Amino acid sequence: MSETTAQDAPMGRRERKKAATRQALADAALRLFLERGYDQVGIREIADAADVSTTTLFKHFPVKEALVFDEDGGQEARLLAAVHERPRGQSVLAALREHALSHRVGARGGDPAFADFTALVENTPALRDYAQHMWLRHETALAHAIAETTGHPADDPHCAALAHFVLEAPRTARGRADGYETVNRAFDILERGWDDISPGA
Numbered sequence: 518m519s520e521t522t523a524q525d526a527p528m529g530r531r532e533r534k535k536a537a538t539r540q541a542l543a544d545a546a547l548r549l550f551l552e553r554g555y556d557q558v559g560i561r562e563i564a565d566a567a568d569v570s571t572t573t574l575f576k577h578f579p580v581k582e583a584l585v586f587d588e589d590g591g592q593e594a595r596l597l598a599a600v601h602e603r604p605r606g607q608s609v610l611a612a613l614r615e616h617a618l619s620h621r622v623g624a625r626g627g628d629p630a631f632a633d634f635t636a637l638v639e640n641t642p643a644l645r646d647y648a649q650h651m652w653l654r655h656e657t658a659l660a661h662a663i664a665e666t667t668g669h670p671a672d673d674p675h676c677a678a679l680a681h682f683v684l685e686a687p688r689t690a691r692g693r694a695d696g697y698e699t700v701n702r703a704f705d706i707l708e709r710g711w712d713d714i715s716p717g718a
Contacts (some may be wrong), residue, residue: 539577541567546584551633555585555641582647585638593655595620600662609663613683614704618697639691649688656680682707 545566603612660680686703690696
């Protein structure tokens with residue numbers, strides 16, 4: 518019988534309670550934000566709705582904006598997996614294009630709840646800016662993943678530049694009905710270059 522590692526072991530009671538409290542806070546915050554608007558809801562109201570103190574809230578979420586975004590670690594893991602676990606023969610850029618179109622643009626496009634969430638973020642400057650800042654925190658990790666899988670030095674400037682522009686590409690879809698096509702065109706430029714896309718421009 519194989520031993521159970523600490524990583525594989527189920528969460529203890531204390532960890533489950535902390536996770537439940539964190540989820541209750543995130544759920545309460547999102548519900549209130551969607552009902553009344555982000556700027557009209559205070560931290561104390563969110564804490565009261567989740568039946569915890571404001572001190573407990575700040576232990577889980579250091580700033581108000583963080584209440585809306587609770588998957589940062591998972592986002593980075595999926596981003597790096599797109600590079601490291603891409604099918605044989607698929608280029609790094611093709612894998613990152615596919616990831617951007619499915620996870621950053623087209624994800625859950627038919628889900629009304631997700632549409633409401635997206636509208637909340639896009640229509641709230643504080644959330645919009647926080648989301649972009651949070652997303653760009655993955656730039657260094659992505660650059661290292663690109664360098665590792667392509668055999669370049671970890672500090673290679675070309676890998677750093679590609680990581681930056683790949684993460685910025687989904688922002689070109691902001692406020693556009695043709696967001697999917699817009700991001701696709703951004704990746705066309707990354708893949709083939711501006712001169713090839715717009716000869717003579």
